[in-house]
Amino acid sequence: MEKNIYGEGMSKLEIRQMEEADIKQTVKMISYYNKEHSLCALRDFKEFFLNNGVNRKANFLIALINYEIVGCMGYHSDSDQDAEDVYWTTYLYIHPNYYRQGIASKLSLEIEKRIQNIGGRKIYLDIGNAEDQPEAILFHTKHGYKKEGELIDYFRDGENKLLFGKKIK
Numbered sequence: 617m618e619k620n621i622y623g624e625g626m627s628k629l630e631i632r633q634m635e636e637a638d639i640k641q642t643v644k645m646i647s648y649y650n651k652e653h654s655l656c657a658l659r660d661f662k663e664f665f666l667n668n669g670v671n672r673k674a675n676f677l678i679a680l681i682n683y684e685i686v687g688c689m690g691y692h693s694d695s696d697q698d699a700e701d702v703y704w705t706t707y708l709y710i711h712p713n714y715y716r717q718g719i720a721s722k723l724s725l726e727i728e729k730r731i732q733n734i735g736g737r738k739i740y741l742d743i744g745n746a747e748d749q750p751e752a753i754l755f756h757t758k759h760g761y762k763k764e765g766e767l768i769d770y771f772r773d774g775e776n777k778l779l780f781g782k783k784i785k
């Protein structure tokens with residue numbers, strides 16, 4: 617399995633593909649941020665592995681420090697067959713004890729590289745209400761994503777979905 621190791625000694629960060637056995641710990645890590653999100657993640661991770669899991673067009677990566685899962689992020693191709701080189705990133709979460717140490721940046725750049733390598737042209741992601749997730753907006757803006765749209769009352773009344781995109785080719 618392909619791995620990337622950053623740093624040295626005990627605190628070195630490993631980024632690798634998520635395996636089915638990692639689901640429980642990854643979901644627990646997400647629950648430290650938001651219980652509801654962690655239940656959605658559990659559903660989607662299980663479904664992903666049920667449907668044959670990792671493939672060229674979809675994957676979940678995890679970040680580990682000393683065997684502890686400290687971050688995750690996924691991607692998949694767009695469902696529109698006329699937009700084959702468009703990808704979406706999903707489920708970016710970092711363990712709160714490890715914020716602002718560059719872990720999300722490493723996951724995000726690793727995923728961009730993988731998407732580029734399989735011919736991706738554009739990456740999208742969605743974020744909830746701007747006031748609920750200011751750090752996510754700052755993070756993605758720093759990485760070159762721009763707001764391209766907003767779906768009003770998408771999740772429920774008063775809960776919009778913001779669409780951010782970045783051209784990688």
Ligand SMILES: CC(C)(COP(=O)(O)OP(=O)(O)OC[C@H]1O[C@@H](n2cnc3c(N)ncnc32)[C@H](O)[C@@H]1OP(=O)(O)O)[C@@H](O)C(=O)NCCC(=O)NCCS
Binds near residue numbers: 717
């Ligand atoms: C958003 C999130 C993924 C960032 O993870 P992280 O590992 O702390 O991010 P990084 O350390 O790689 O941050 C890179 C840059 O993003 C910006 N950033 C990240 N978190 C920020 C915060 N809380 N406030 C302001 N800027 C922030 C900064 O520019 C930062 O660079 P700097 O530390 O040199 O100033 C993390 O806060 C998180 O998991 N939040 C909860 C879930 C979430 O919102 N996920 C995103 C869904 S789209």
